[in-house]
Amino acid sequence: MATILTRYGDGTMLTMSEKELMQDLEAGTQDAAERGNIPALSKEELAHLFDIFSLPYNFVSVEPGNEVVLTYDAGTLKIRRVGVNVDRIQALQIYEKIMGADTMELCHVDYSFKPIKPIVTMEQPILEQALLSTHVPLFYGAMPNLGTYTQPDGPFPNPSELMPMGDIEGSRASYDATVEEAVKDIVYAARAMHASGADGINLDTVGAAGEADFKASLMAADILKKEFPEICIELGMAGEFILGMHGEMEWEGTRLAGMYPHEQVKMAEKAGVTIFGPVVNTNTSESSPWNLSRAITFMKACCDVATIPIHVNMGMGVGAVTVNDHPPVDVVSRASKAMVEICRLDGL
Amino acid sequence: MRAAGDLVARMQMARGMRIAEAKAYVAEKLSVSVSELTDPVIMTEVRQDLQIGQIMPLPGCAKGIEAKFRLSEVLELDINCVNRFKDRTAI
Numbered sequence: 001m002a003t004i005l006t007r008y009g010d011g012t013m014l015t016m017s018e019k020e021l022m023q024d025l026e027a028g029t030q031d032a033a034e035r036g037n038i039p040a041l042s043k044e045e046l047a048h049l050f051d052i053f054s055l056p057y058n059f060v061s062v063e064p065g066n067e068v069v070l071t072y073d074a075g076t077l078k079i080r081r082v083g084v085n086v087d088r089i090q091a092l093q094i095y096e097k098i099m100g101a102d103t104m105e106l107c108h109v110d111y112s113f114k115p116i117k118p119i120v121t122m123e124q125p126i127l128e129q130a131l132l133s134t135h136v137p138l139f140y141g142a143m144p145n146l147g148t149y150t151q152p153d154g155p156f157p158n159p160s161e162l163m164p165m166g167d168i169e170g171s172r173a174s175y176d177a178t179v180e181e182a183v184k185d186i187v188y189a190a191r192a193m194h195a196s197g198a199d200g201i202n203l204d205t206v207g208a209a210g211e212a213d214f215k216a217s218l219m220a221a222d223i224l225k226k227e228f229p230e231i232c233i234e235l236g237m238a239g240e241f242i243l244g245m246h247g248e249m250e251w252e253g254t255r256l257a258g259m260y261p262h263e264q265v266k267m268a269e270k271a272g273v274t275i276f277g278p279v280v281n282t283n284t285s286e287s288s289p290w291n292l293s294r295a296i297t298f299m300k301a302c303c304d305v306a307t308i309p310i311h312v313n314m315g316m317g318v319g320a321v322t323v324n325d326h327p328p329v330d331v332v333s334r335a336s337k338a339m340v341e342i343c344r345l346d347g348l
Numbered sequence: 349m350r351a352a353g354d355l356v357a358r359m360q361m362a363r364g365m366r367i368a369e370a371k372a373y374v375a376e377k378l379s380v381s382v383s384e385l386t387d388p389v390i391m392t393e394v395r396q397d398l399q400i401g402q403i404m405p406l407p408g409c410a411k412g413i414e415a416k417f418r419l420s421e422v423l424e425l426d427i428n429c430v431n432r433f434k435d436r437t438a439i
Contacts, residue, residue, distance in 0.1 A: 065383040069357040102353030131429040133412040135401035136354040197429030200361050232361040309360045346367040
């Protein structure tokens, strides 16, 4: 029996027998199916995953012609994060010409719409100049980040302090107030960047502060799409599950808490979102086969019901990629190949 | 950008096309096959011929906004910054 060399979700190496590999693949898909109330992967799909993990190569890929396009979140921020000291327009050019990126995103290091609002007139000329010297479609992106609207960072009472005191109503009222303000900030900044020529607006890490975060993003997308029918809005999620911090928050008559990707995408479509970026979180103590089988199950259900392009989030800690700053290529390439071949998605 | 990923991405972004539809649309407009869209050798020649921007910008070839003007025509696509450029320069 062959030995499979793979990793845990935290990136550490792991060897498995073929039997253990199949057991983890089955357990991963079962976990997703039970949580999301969605179909588990078929025997053929599990066998395909088994084959991908059995390949002896470090890097694997799809067959020619099956490639998908890539969008990036926080691209100009990440190049500074790794200590490459270049200006943002230079960063865009590096991604485009040296890395061969299909698209890019201009962003500010303080990557939330709230701090962008007062400096948006400083951001617009950067985008306008970047658009003159680049070729690929350029997004302008930031996070809704509703956590920045509550004390001590923002004006509203902090629900995390009110809840332990039993003030449920006060906590919910605070979440409702943050939604209202966040929508104003997102729409304000997006309008400005659209006017400056952006090819798209990226709302990134949506849902990080629970369903209020998701609701604000949906409302902002809805307003922008009605105002600018031609605008491209990409909505990338923070996690696989909409956290019920409020519990009863709704949008368009639908309760948002507890939604998984195949339900989130229907809300995104209703709001006029152009590209949806679902997330499945990586479990660090489970194996890569377990994580990938689980992630594929969620993503396949999402792609099956979607009518808009799906760009699955594949990076550190999501999409079965290990939780490392520099994820190992054996896991990244296997996860990417499996996502494209089984989910029939549109991009990563 | 090494092949045609940016062009396919534009169709997803501008028209909400899924990947197969976007690839077919771009291939038809460039008069290439879908499988050739990801070949960097073929696509460099196509991009150079159509003046729609390439990784290695040769002297005299369309670059940046110039290439996006061409791209807007080739893909029959409204590009936000191209329209903005036209407004600002009274073209």
